[in-house]
Amino acid sequence: MKKLILTLAFVVISVSASAQVTLGPRITLISSNLDLREEVANVQAGDAEFGFQYGLFARVKIPVIGLYVQPELLFSQTESTITSSTQDVDLSFNRVDVPIMIGGKIGPLRINAGPALSFLTSAESDIAGAVTDIKDNYSSTTIGFQAGVGIDLLKFVIDLKYEGALSEKFGDAITVAGNSFSTDERGNQIVLGIGFKLF
Template sequence: MKKLLIVCMLMTIGFGASAQFTLGPRVAITSTNLDIRENVADVKSGDAEFGFQYGAFARVKVPIVGLYVQPELLFSKTESTVTTNTSTVDLSFNRVDVPVMIGGKLGPLRINAGPSFSFLTSAESDVAGTVTDIKDNYSDTTVGFQAGIGVDFLKFVIDLKYEGSLSERFGESITAGGATFSTDERPSQLLLAVGFKLF
């Protein structure tokens, strides 16, 4: 995992010498729906909930091949709700996400896709005001993918992307509200992101 991140960073630095470079802040709204591993009696996930991301992006255009590489460093927060037979369980996850998008232009649109590396920093469950640390139930690192379309308008960078996972995402069983279930801390989600080119 670390070797792959280093390779991506070196690619970005190497391309920068002969390509146009862009850097700026980035924020995103996410729509997430929690997954439950198996059917458990009287346990179900709630409706999709909104989360957010903030951080920075860089873009390196490679004129020779007509593509660009866009690494991002984002701090993400997602929340989900699980309803059991006796109560409602609120789950929250904080992560550092590092997507590395590779894309090109098709008319005014950009089309891009690439791997997304995720590092879990905290995970908590809240049952009737009692907060429990559940980070140890999940993997510290997961690998996913992102794919989507985007457009540049003046200095704004706008993207609509879908994110899925390429690695095991489910955690160990959680007991809350009188029920035991396994959840996914990195579910599939839609992202609407806006960046601003500083230069």
């Protein structure tokens, strides 16, 4: 993962001298929830919770075909809850997300879509104050997709995207009220992002 981050950073720096490149910081708000992969009596996932991402984005315009490529490097934090009549489990996940969007403009709007790579850095469960590391229950790397619309206002870059998972990421040791079952922490989510063009 470190090699990938260094490679992305090198590519961005290498092309930043071009007038066709935009670079800047980015923060996003995400709404997601944990998916239960099987039905368990009296156990259900909690309501969708908000998480956040922060990092950098770059946009490389390809004037010949009128498209652009927008890679992002984001550090993500999300939380989910599993509830039952007797016990609640709070789950937290930290990831490095790398969406790579390809898009074009229709009037003032940008339309874009592309793959989204995700690297899990930590995962924990909290049951009545007892925190357990559950990172080994999940795949360290998954692939998803994002698609949405955006608009540029002055130096601000605003995007609203839908994200889905292409590879499943199960946890098979989540236990609530004596029941163990699989979960998928890469459920579908809504992403609202705001970036600022430094140049």
